[in-house]
Amino acid sequence: MSYPFVRNQIRQWAAADFALGGVQFFDSINRVISPPHDSIWATVEFDPASDSILDFCGAHLSTGVADFIFAGPPNVGDSAVLAAADTCIWYLMQRGNSALTLAYAHQPEEFSNGTADHNYRIYVAVEYRFVFVPPKPTPPLARRDSNAGRN
């Protein structure tokens, strides 16, 4: 699990940038999706790696990986999926701001063991670095004293 800001920002970037590569992006985490069977599509999942404190002002550094999974039609080889992934990841890697940096992308890996099932899948792991100061949490609702009003 990663911080919501990281997940939402990366999903937002991917949705916009992957379209430039002709790939439809789906947010599939805890959602029922209906991806196409005849074209390349992608989704993402997140793996946190480390957390550390950066300075005496309370800044944190959280690192992790966004695993982008690219799926394509079966029985057509791997070239089209790999090319689409290259393009999409290139666009994505141009993104970044003062809080969230996409440090680098790993080389593509097989996600479906190279077999031809209903989808052929690869994934590209993108390393992220998130620097932030933990915001003050929203105060929880006032808890009622369970003994209030009792003798």
Add this chain to the structure above:
Amino acid sequence: MPAATNTKGLTICITKGAAAPVNLTPTAISKARPAVVTVADVGTIKAGDLAMPVGTGFAELDGKIFVVGTPGVGTFPLMGSDTTGSTGTLGGTPKIEVDGDANLVCECFSEFSINRDAPEAIEAGTFCDPTLTVASAVAPAGTFEFTGNVNKDDPGYAELLKAEEDGLQREMKVTFPQGNGYVVAPITVTLVSWAFALDTSVQFTGAGTFNSKPKHVYDDSGATSLLMGHNGGPTMAGDQARAPGNMPPPPPPAAGAAMAR
């Protein structure tokens, strides 16, 4: 009581070069530990502010940096001071220069170290004993080094750049967490540089000198005292006996309030 405290909550602040301190005129200063200053009105000063007595006639106080303890009505203690055995009498134009939070900027260092060396031996060789040395009783005030992450929007970083440029003396206050007091010293920032490596934050590094030795001051009061008036005679009033550990909370850092920096 735990034997060690985490550095979480520790703050390192320096006075701004352009900041003008609030000047208070003492009408009496006690001979006690800590010394208690009597003024007509304490105004807006509060516990934790930096205070430098000037022209008070107390050699133990003049030109040195202290931390204001909890102010009373018209009085405030100088945490870290000790005038118990002083022979000083209040001078003709004494003042206490006070720097509050508005005059300070806190630094978002990732590392800060104080370097102090033992006193050096003084060579005193003679024909009879060419190797003779005498131990110096005076230790150098020392130096410090720091590291942090570059952020042009951080007022602390900007102040460091100014400090190196103007070479002016500033006052430093390190506030230890859990009421463990403060380390205070006059400083001059002598160097700011930068370091960068692949896939890390862009960092600044730097160094400076202590213009007098850094001092750890904390609330260890409890003694009563005599107040010395302008004529050097005793006056009525006592120190604020404050419970140990009843320290004010450290001020929040000036920078880093935003979600992302």
